[in-house]
Amino acid sequence: MKRFYKTVTTEKVEGGHAIRLDGRAVKTPARAELVLPTSALGLSVAAEWDAQEIDINPRSMPLTGLANAAIDRVAPDPEAFAQALAAYGETDLVCYRADHPAELVGRQAECWDPLIDWAQQRYDVEFELIHGIMHQPQPPATVARLAAAVHGYNAFQLAALQPLVTISGSLVITLALAEGEIDGRAAFDAAHLDELWQVEQWGEDELATQARVHRAEDFRAAARFLALLV
Helix, strand or coil: CECCCCCEEEEEECCEEEEEECCEECECCCCCECEECCHHHHHHHHHHHHHCCCECCHHHCHHHHHHHHHHHHHCCCHHHHHHHHHHHHHHCHHHEECCCCHHHHHHHHHHHHHHHHHHHHHHCCCCCCEECCCCCCCCHHHHHHHHHHHHCCCHHHHHHHHHHHHHHCCHHHHHHHHCCCCCHHHHHHHHCHHHHHHHHHHCCCHHHHHHHHHHHHHHHHHHHHHHCCC
């Protein structure tokens, strides 16, 4: 789609901050008005629209995309959306450990054990560490308390958590990021520890590297979206 507007502004409305293109309201794909809950997010989404030149490129507007998802996909049924994310707590990446080689075992412990310790103290839970790839269930109380934590987030927060959880494969890493225990770079690297270790051993694969770069872009955008909600 070609850029069809000259000016981009924000306007304080009931429920938050709306985006205006030449004074007209921006709509989501489902035709709801695009209203952001914080001034910081509103200004950042407006900046994405203002940065478009001749053509509008949705890939360059990740915050707008997440806001659309929050309004159109998450808000109609946040409980179901939260439950889908909470399910990752049953097979969390940081609970599945290598049993060799020793260097990888050590790196996983150094990076992931502090996250496990933080989550255990923060949510009063216990985790079962699994050596190998065979699924083993986590304690029911742990799964329930992590689910309760996820259900405590609103629609906009859940929209940001979704790519963070699916890219990382870890509810623990995502909650640590959401609560300020770690930053976005540390969270992404923790989630890709095994992959980065393999790169050290065997070198980069061009396709795998490109895929990781794209995941990193999506991860950073979601982390920024979450931070702008504060």
